[in-house]
Amino acid sequence: MSEVTDDASSPVPAEEPGRQVVPLLAPRDGVPDVVTTAEGVAKAAAALSEGTGPLAVDAERASGFRYSARAYLVQLRREGAGTVLLDPIPTAADLAPLAEVINPLEWILHSADQDLPGLAEIGLAPATLFDTELAGRLAGFERVGLAAIVERTLGLELRKGHGAADWSKRPLPDTWLNYAALDVEVLVELRNVMAAELEEQGKSDWAAQEFEHIRLAGPPRPKPDRWRRTSHITSLKTQRQLAAARSLWQAREDLARKRDVSPSRVLPDSAIIDAATKDPRSIEALRALPVFGGPRQRRHSRIWLQALEDARALPDSELPPKTPPFTGPPPASRWARHDPDAAERLTAARAALAALGAEVSVPVENLVTPELVRRLCWDWAAPEDGAEAAIDRVLEAGGARPWQRMLTVPRLATALRAAAEQKGSGDD
Numbered sequence: 001m002s003e004v005t006d007d008a009s010s011p012v013p014a015e016e017p018g019r020q021v022v023p024l025l026a027p028r029d030g031v032p033d034v035v036t037t038a039e040g041v042a043k044a045a046a047a048l049s050e051g052t053g054p055l056a057v058d059a060e061r062a063s064g065f066r067y068s069a070r071a072y073l074v075q076l077r078r079e080g081a082g083t084v085l086l087d088p089i090p091t092a093a094d095l096a097p098l099a100e101v102i103n104p105l106e107w108i109l110h111s112a113d114q115d116l117p118g119l120a121e122i123g124l125a126p127a128t129l130f131d132t133e134l135a136g137r138l139a140g141f142e143r144v145g146l147a148a149i150v151e152r153t154l155g156l157e158l159r160k161g162h163g164a165a166d167w168s169k170r171p172l173p174d175t176w177l178n179y180a181a182l183d184v185e186v187l188v189e190l191r192n193v194m195a196a197e198l199e200e201q202g203k204s205d206w207a208a209q210e211f212e213h214i215r216l217a218g219p220p221r222p223k224p225d226r227w228r229r230t231s232h233i234t235s236l237k238t239q240r241q242l243a244a245a246r247s248l249w250q251a252r253e254d255l256a257r258k259r260d261v262s263p264s265r266v267l268p269d270s271a272i273i274d275a276a277t278k279d280p281r282s283i284e285a286l287r288a289l290p291v292f293g294g295p296r297q298r299r300h301s302r303i304w305l306q307a308l309e310d311a312r313a314l315p316d317s318e319l320p321p322k323t324p325p326f327t328g329p330p331p332a333s334r335w336a337r338h339d340p341d342a343a344e345r346l347t348a349a350r351a352a353l354a355a356l357g358a359e360v361s362v363p364v365e366n367l368v369t370p371e372l373v374r375r376l377c378w379d380w381a382a383p384e385d386g387a388e389a390a391i392d393r394v395l396e397a398g399g400a401r402p403w404q405r406m407l408t409v410p411r412l413a414t415a416l417r418a419a420a421e422q423k424g425s426g427d428d
Contacts, residue, residue: 023157024150027181028081029147034073034177035086038094044076044084045097051081054130056187059115060167060180067256067263069219071118072167076102077184085177086124094323101124106130108191110146110183112211117219129215130207132187135194138203140361143262146183153193154186201361206403213401225324231269236276239319240311244276246320247311251303265298267304275308306374328371329378345377345419352415362408368408372398387413 001307014382035044048055055078059071066072076084088095109115111133119125136144143149147158162179172180175310197203236242249272256263273290280286283301287293292304329335335343349365353373357364364370376394383390392409400408 015030019272020127021151021155021157023159024182024185025159026178027185029082031174031177031181032083032085035084036090038091041086041091041096043095044086045101047081048076048078048084048098049076049081049101053079054188054191055102055126056184056191057102057107057109057115057126058121058180058183058187059118059124060165061115061118062166062168064164064262065166065265067260069118070121071115073172073180073289074119074124075180075184076142077187078105079188083181083184085161092122093122093382103127108132108187110149110187112214113217113220116215116217120218120307124214129211130191130195131211132190133195134210134214134366135191135207137197137363137366138207139194139197139201149194150186150190153197154189156186158182158186203362206362209403213399218380225320227278228324230272232273235273239316239322240292241276241279242320242322243311243314243318244279244308245272247307248272248275248304251307255300255303258323266300266331271297279308279312280305329374332374335378339378341419342378342380344422345380345416346374348415348419349373349412354409356411360407360413368395368400368404369398373412376412377416382420386414 011399034043055076058075060073060075061069062072064067071088074084074088076086086098098223104127106128108130110131112129112131112398116125117251132146132149133144136149141149141152143152147160150156152157160330161178162176165176167176188392192233196206198207223229229247230249232247233242233245236245248267252263252272254266255261256266257267268291271289274289275286275292280289283305286301287298288304291297298302329342330338332343332346335346350373353364353367357367360367372395376391379394388409391412392405395409
């Protein structure tokens with residue numbers, strides 16, 4: 001394998017010039033039947049128990065179609081056992097034998113944080129983890145999608161096309177099942193190649209810490225004021241309009257959760273903004289608006305009108321503010337005006353981290369989260385026990401792993417000291 005380097009960075013593997021890429025069109029053993037019964041689960045568990053090595057895992061969800069993040073198809077593959085395609089909907093109560101076999105294993109996933117929460121809901125969780133997408137980031141690969149990494153490392157072409165499909169559909173088309181089986185076809189081989197690459201670059205321990213962090217992270221916490229992410233929310237000019245949008249958003253959320261349908265399929269954002277702006281006072285006026293007169297929305301007219309009435313009845317003290325309250329530092333674009341010293345610290349910290357990322361061939365956001373850097377620079381005060389110790393405490397409290405702190409703390413300390421010295425010389 002040929003190599004390229006970035007200045008003082010670790011070697012990053014590059015594709016060999018002229019190498020032929022082979023399309024991967026069908027699983028080598030064919031597409032197995034989907035497991036839909038307790039008996040099928042028991043047989044699959046027995047087959048996987050006879051296999052060797054880690055377990056390749058993938059799950060297909062129905063994002064954009066369903067409210068939940070549940071898995072609607074689970075793909076498993078282990079050397080010596082072949083591939084299993086499992087329908088977790090009819091078998092949800094019968095998965096204990098499978099969990100007993102696969103939960104103690106190392107799992108290989110691509111973008112594990114996307115699938116682990118839904119798998120945990122059905123009692124499936126790994127003892128250890130290898131994430132090929134994250135491995136690619138740590139190895140310095142510019143493109144880390146599964147197809148891109150497989151092509152770069154194995155010389156195989158994975159043709160995508162059904163990832164955004166409605167996997168809650170039944171029966172699943174044969175072409176979808178072929179696609180699903182291919183997603184785990186080469187994960188074991190890919191894991192071995194990526195593990196060797198990380199070892200060569202001296203990053204195996206970094207990766208192990210990151211994989212364990214993802215394995216234990218659990219589902220992401222809901223962000224506050226999610227209703228403010230409604231498209232074109234900034235077009236609303238008054239607090240009363242914002243209250244109407246919030247009330248409609250929450251009514252839509254409740255209905256979507258109850259029906260397990262994507263909120264955008266219950267009511268589009270554009271309709272929420274339109275109703276919040278025009279504030280219809282009757283079902284007839286509501287149905288006169290675009291979207292609300294459609295057959296799907298008409299049967300929920302009373303729900304939407306009640307949401308508007310609830311917002312209208314709120315006292316002024318309970319109206320949402322025009323701008324969201326800050327739960328941390330303000331947007332960095334405002335720092336120069338509000339706190340020029342903090343802005344200087346952030347500029348210096350970002351430059352230091354960018355240089356470090358180039359040196360070790362790791363994206364800056366994987367070295368330390370941008371939010372943690374902003375919080376550090378905004379709240380920074382010269383400590384009594386030294387900058388490095390203080391920075392380390394902040395990063396550790398923010399969840400940074402030991403390898404990240406080892407690399408970034410010295411650079412951040414130097415950057416913050418330099419920013420302070422520059423301010424001091426400017427004051428003189």
